[in-house]
Amino acid sequence: MEEVKISKKSKVGILPFVAGFEEFAELAETIFRNAERRGDLDKAYVKLIRAVFMNVEKVANESQKTPRDVVMMENFHHIFSTLSHLKISCLETERREAKHKYTDHLQSYVINSLGQPLEKLNHFFEGVEARVAQGVREDEVSYQLAFNKQELRKVIKEYPGKEVKKGLDNLYKKVDKHLCEEESLLQVVWHSMQDEFIRQYKHFEGLIGRCYPGSGITMEFTIGDMLEYFSSIAQSH
Template structure:
């Protein structure tokens, strides 16, 4: 009888403790402009999970622990989202998300908690998705100047970016081999656009990009090279696409970018090793 009451009392105290902890994980406080990094609440969850796994291993209270995990993780996610969108954050929202979800994923992978396998996979997807979002937000159109046409578009209500306009014209029925015969898409216009982006500008822009990423991420972040590789892939994807469009619409024009795919690979590797 006494033992039964003691068990109930302990359970109530544990519920109260974890309710309070859940509240703390969601209530992230950011009162000044800072680079966020890994949230203290994420570290706290990791410590709590390690302790709980050791304490509850093989006990009858395992079901209770699994139930508590669901509530704690919901609160943890709320805290991450609050920090990501905080007006006091100096970090891009996607960076806050992928740094914290990556750490969270690493903890769950380390502990191998069966009931949290779905959450582990969700955390992995969240950090990967947000790296992709960050890459697209930061890089945008890496060869932005190349998109811009100086000629006034005939077929559009507003001036469009050069390669986008070419592709739109093809979608509307203009044959690729006829593109160069339209004044706004002539070889001369293409040459003007290409000349805006010499090799030295590409190299300079990539170096500035790397330095910006360094400022956004935590010091000595293990994700820096992961992000940089994603940047490289996105840059090359767009460069190759432009080359394909030119090959399709301007064959034998001998108009090429000053930088090749191999040049770009060399620049990305060079900046990664220098910093």
């Protein structure tokens, strides 16, 4: 298990020992499900799965081509699916742990890959929030020179829908290059990215509403547009 050599040029995908554990467990369950010496098998399972967990982490840390989060996400998703399917009671703790690791690394990958698609707006509103934190009232932020309505409009203009869609298209291609086909997580990741982008968008909308009330300032694209971008990009690849 410890001798897995990871290619520097190709995706990591599902590790051989993760797939191997699945095969072993399926066979063992077929043969020993109701065996008298079930306790010995259960002990072996626990020992084996801990080694699998440890080695997934090791490979993920050493991976160069595939991001660490992707190695963790895909392999722990596979382990979680295997354990959910086989229902091995002595591994229930590990099943939950695998699910936890999968969802954690999915979230981490989504946030790190998506980053700040509206970066300049992020910086602008970070400045706005910093002023509010310093004691400036929300509805008076727009009187600050660096954060007046003209400045906000200028930044918003840099993100017409067409540019946003182009950025998302490039992001989709990048994600597609990272993920392996056999685990089929591309749409899960893409949907999570959509949710995160909408969360950021709503955050900006809320700040505009509170700090620039009655200004009529809106983003250059709507949530409806955004949903359409995400959907059409996924369908076009």
